[in-house]
Amino acid sequence: MADATANSPRRHGSLTTTDPRTKRRNAAEARFRAYGIAAIGLGLFFLVVLATSIIRSGVPAFTTTVVSLEMNVSQAEYDEAESGMLKTAAYTKLFITKLGAQLREAGIGDDVQDDAIERIMGKVGSDMRSFYQENPDSIGETVTFTLNASSRVDGYFKGRVNRETLVDSRFLVATDLDVVDALTEAGIITRQFDWGFLTGKDAGVDNPGGAGIGASVIGSFFMMLVVLVLSLPIGVAASIYLEEFAPKNRWTDIIEVNISNLAAVPSIVFGILGLAVFIQFAGLPQSAPLVGGLVLTLMTLPTIIISTRASLKAVPPSIRDAALGVGASKMQAVFHHVLPLAAPGILTGTIIGLAQALGETAPLLLIGMVGFVAREYPGGFIEGFVEPNSAMPAQIYTWAARSDVAFYEKAWGGIIVLLVFLLIMNAIAIVLRRRFERRW
Amino acid sequence: MSFTKLTVSTLALTALAAGTAAARDQVQVAGSSTVLPYASIVAEAFGENTDFPTPVVESGGSSAGLKRFCEGVGENTIDVANASRAIREKEIKACADAGVTDIIEVRIGYDGIVFASQQSGPAFTAFEPADIYNALAPKVVVDGELVDNPYTKWSDFNADLPDAEIAAFIPGTKHGTREVFEEKVLAAGCEATGALEAMTAAGMSEDDAEDACISVRTDGKSVDIDGDYTETLARIDSNPNGIGIFGLAFYENNQDKLKVATMSGIEPKTETIASGEYPVSRPLYFYIKKAHIGVIPGLKEYAQFFVSDDLAGPSGPLANYGLVSDPELAATQKMVNEEQTMGEGM
Numbered sequence: 001m002a003d004a005t006a007n008s009p010r011r012h013g014s015l016t017t018t019d020p021r022t023k024r025r026n027a028a029e030a031r032f033r034a035y036g037i038a039a040i041g042l043g044l045f046f047l048v049v050l051a052t053s054i055i056r057s058g059v060p061a062f063t064t065t066v067v068s069l070e071m072n073v074s075q076a077e078y079d080e081a082e083s084g085m086l087k088t089a090a091y092t093k094l095f096i097t098k099l100g101a102q103l104r105e106a107g108i109g110d111d112v113q114d115d116a117i118e119r120i121m122g123k124v125g126s127d128m129r130s131f132y133q134e135n136p137d138s139i140g141e142t143v144t145f146t147l148n149a150s151s152r153v154d155g156y157f158k159g160r161v162n163r164e165t166l167v168d169s170r171f172l173v174a175t176d177l178d179v180v181d182a183l184t185e186a187g188i189i190t191r192q193f194d195w196g197f198l199t200g201k202d203a204g205v206d207n208p209g210g211a212g213i214g215a216s217v218i219g220s221f222f223m224m225l226v227v228l229v230l231s232l233p234i235g236v237a238a239s240i241y242l243e244e245f246a247p248k249n250r251w252t253d254i255i256e257v258n259i260s261n262l263a264a265v266p267s268i269v270f271g272i273l274g275l276a277v278f279i280q281f282a283g284l285p286q287s288a289p290l291v292g293g294l295v296l297t298l299m300t301l302p303t304i305i306i307s308t309r310a311s312l313k314a315v316p317p318s319i320r321d322a323a324l325g326v327g328a329s330k331m332q333a334v335f336h337h338v339l340p341l342a343a344p345g346i347l348t349g350t351i352i353g354l355a356q357a358l359g360e361t362a363p364l365l366l367i368g369m370v371g372f373v374a375r376e377y378p379g380g381f382i383e384g385f386v387e388p389n390s391a392m393p394a395q396i397y398t399w400a401a402r403s404d405v406a407f408y409e410k411a412w413g414g415i416i417v418l419l420v421f422l423l424i425m426n427a428i429a430i431v432l433r434r435r436f437e438r439r440w
Numbered sequence: 441m442s443f444t445k446l447t448v449s450t451l452a453l454t455a456l457a458a459g460t461a462a463a464r465d466q467v468q469v470a471g472s473s474t475v476l477p478y479a480s481i482v483a484e485a486f487g488e489n490t491d492f493p494t495p496v497v498e499s500g501g502s503s504a505g506l507k508r509f510c511e512g513v514g515e516n517t518i519d520v521a522n523a524s525r526a527i528r529e530k531e532i533k534a535c536a537d538a539g540v541t542d543i544i545e546v547r548i549g550y551d552g553i554v555f556a557s558q559q560s561g562p563a564f565t566a567f568e569p570a571d572i573y574n575a576l577a578p579k580v581v582v583d584g585e586l587v588d589n590p591y592t593k594w595s596d597f598n599a600d601l602p603d604a605e606i607a608a609f610i611p612g613t614k615h616g617t618r619e620v621f622e623e624k625v626l627a628a629g630c631e632a633t634g635a636l637e638a639m640t641a642a643g644m645s646e647d648d649a650e651d652a653c654i655s656v657r658t659d660g661k662s663v664d665i666d667g668d669y670t671e672t673l674a675r676i677d678s679n680p681n682g683i684g685i686f687g688l689a690f691y692e693n694n695q696d697k698l699k700v701a702t703m704s705g706i707e708p709k710t711e712t713i714a715s716g717e718y719p720v721s722r723p724l725y726f727y728i729k730k731a732h733i734g735v736i737p738g739l740k741e742y743a744q745f746f747v748s749d750d751l752a753g754p755s756g757p758l759a760n761y762g763l764v765s766d767p768e769l770a771a772t773q774k775m776v777n778e779e780q781t782m783g784e785g786m
Contacts, residue, residue, distance in 0.1 A: 084750070085489065085745070085748060085750050086485060086489060086748075086750040086751065086756075087488075087489050088485060088488050088489055089485075089750070089757070126484075126488045129488065130488075161696070165559070165696045166696060167559075167695040167696050169692060169695050170692075170760070171692075171693070203484060204477075204480045204481040204482075204483070204484035204485070205477040205480050205481060205761065206477075206481050206757055206760065206761045207481075207484065279516055280511070280516065283516050284516075285464060285516070286468060286496075286516065286518075287468070287496050287498070365500065368468070368470065368496070368498045369498075370498060370499060370500075371470070371476060371480075371496070371497050371498035371499040371500075372476065372479065372480035372483055372484075372496070372497040372498075373496050373497070373498065375483070375484070375487060375494035375496070376487070376493065376494055388466065388468075388496045398499070400670060401473070401499075401667075401668045401669075401670050402477065402670075403477070403669060403670075403687075403689060403690040403693040403694060404693050405693075405694070408670070
């Protein structure tokens with residue numbers, strides 16, 4: 001084909017009629033454009049599918065089913081609950097008996113038994129106990145409690161549990177749903193926005209209603225702080241030296257190759273390194289965001305160095321020459337002229353590195369941040385670095401593995417929070433980039 | 441961008457890092473992902489009901505947990521290792537080499553291992569170890585001859601089982617559950633079908649034959665799941681013929697999706713497992729470093745709290761979640777109170 005075209009004598013036709021060759025070229029271009037549009041379309045399609053599935057599965061995690069009850073705990077009841085070892089269980093029981101008595105008195109749901117209420121309620125004892133610990137004056141007074149229903153009742157409202165597929169178990173039996181319906185009609189059971197999910201801490205596997213992602217957001221925040229504060233100056237300094245000052249010889253070549261290789265090392269390797277160096281050798285605390293941050297810094301450094309060097313290279317040499325020409329020293333030329341122009345690129349690289357670090361779970365596995373860790377908010381700023389905490393991706397991973405489906409839903413909700421965190425980080429980077437951007 | 445500021449904060453952070461290698465005030469636990477749910481329930485209640493901080497419970501698996509446990513004594517090592525199997529001789533030795541000599545073994549209860557399939561799938565309701573062996577072993581006995589497993593459907597070897605393709609999702613080799621499955625199901629089935637006999641008759645040594653008994657076919661009918669039960673559940677969800685292996689607690693939490701099969705005619709339930717009637721179960725443990733008691737605040741209290749009747753007893757939250765409580769809990773409580781280490785009083 002190609003030969004035939006090349007050998008055929010070229011006819012010079014009119015400009016108003018397109019010859020076959022031009023037609024072919026135009027067709028090729030149109031095809032290429034179609035490929036491009038198809039590729040973008042496919043990408044958008046998957047993005048939409050992903051976003052819808054995340055939102056559809058995750059949004060239910062932001063609402064919760066609650067039971068409200070006005071009740072009065074007497075001093076004697078309080079003392080009795082506090083006397084046992086498992087005080088929170090005693091409070092749960094107290095709530096159940098009181099709710100059962102009120103329901104029977106008001107005739108809501110015919111003759112509700114306490115064990116049915118026990119199945120309907122979540123682990124409410126700890127909320128009650130902490131309320132009375134903080135407000136001892138309320139003992140003996142009527143207080144309205146709004147407490148979580150069990151994860152299965154919650155699932156009933158979210159369509160996860162229904163009468164057709166429900167198999168009677170000790171967690172919920174079919175007749176309980178009639179009670180739930182009666183309570184909903186009476187306005188005792190309602191659905192509301194779950195602030196606890198955003199502000200809460202991780203909870204035991206039998207208490208999905210009490211689990212929140214707040215503590216691990218804080219953990220991630222402190223880790224990112226460590227990563228930013230360490231990897232940005234080290235990375236930028238290293239790249240400036242390598243790009244602007246270092247002689248080009250075999251040593252710098254070796255360093256360069258190694259940095260590129262380091263960027264491709266699987267993250268779990270950094271976790272093993274972190275365990276050996278930071279915890280076992282340096283004696284830093286286990287499960288601490290500080291160590292997590294240090295490990296992720298090692299992981300992020302190559303990314304930052306590579307992108308910083310690329311953006312330093314992209315600054316036209318004329319800028320350097322001009323600065324040197326008017327008498328600036330090499331350092332002045334770099335810091336006054338080259339670096340500001342490279343700043344947007346550096347910021348982009350940094351944010352990509354941070355985003356990668358934010359979503360990393362594997363290295364955290366080895367330094368003790370995966371499991372039942374995000375149980376308490378740090379006591380202060382310094383404690384935030386050293387007290388055991390988890391991170392968002394680790395928390396999501398842990399939830400997804402738990403047997404109660406309610407936690408799976410929480411995991412999806414956690415993904416949304418993680419994405420929002422990421423978007424905020426990106427937005428800050430874009431704002432900063434706009435401010436630093438200079439055109440020439 | 442102020443470099444001075446960044447440098448100063450970097451230095452401050454490094455100084456901070458150096459200064460905080462100090463006292464740890466919470467109990468640090470790691471190990472089995474089977475024990476993790478129970479440990480998390482206990483840790484949450486411990487933090488809520490005592491003045492001690494909530495213990496940190498990490499997952500990672502029994503072997504990984506015991507390995508870290510045996511790294512030595514000191515604040516940067518863990519205090520408690522959770523395990524879904526008893527500690528091995530080799531691990532005790534590794535511990536001793538690192539200076540961890542006094543270990544307290546605490547048995548918290550039992551875990552049942554169940555075979556379950558999709559709620560709406562074929563009627564997999566009753567298994568014998570022999571069925572599982574015939575379905576999953578690489579070599580089985582057909583007409584008295586040991587041959588490569590020819591079966592592709594359950595009904596091929598047992599007319600009572602459904603006419604469905606064999607597809608089993610079993611825990612990967614890094615799981616403690618796999619070991620129990622091999623010992624209590626495959627090995628038993630190997631013996632029951634006469635395969636063990638056929639192997640030794642064919643001139644295999646006893647050890648080799650036992651090893652051959654617990655291997656599984658590699659033609660894709662049996663799939664190792666290295667993740668957790670959630671992954672097995674996802675595989676079962678997408679395959680109506682799939683049979684999966686789950687922990688009792690996991691099955692009970694997902695009864696609307698899974699239906700369970702009996703083993704040797706016994707239904708897996710808390711009662712049948714506690715009595716030992718249901719054959720596939722195993723004890724769960726945690727191990728305490730005695731040297732850390734009195735150094736790490738709340739360590740002994742955590743152990744006592746864990747095995748107390750209020751938690752690990754038959755009506756406690758652990759049993760409610762799916763743990764089969766230990767009938768000999770009182771002895772365990774006494775052992776913990778007296779800090780009896782392994783080897784003492786045995």
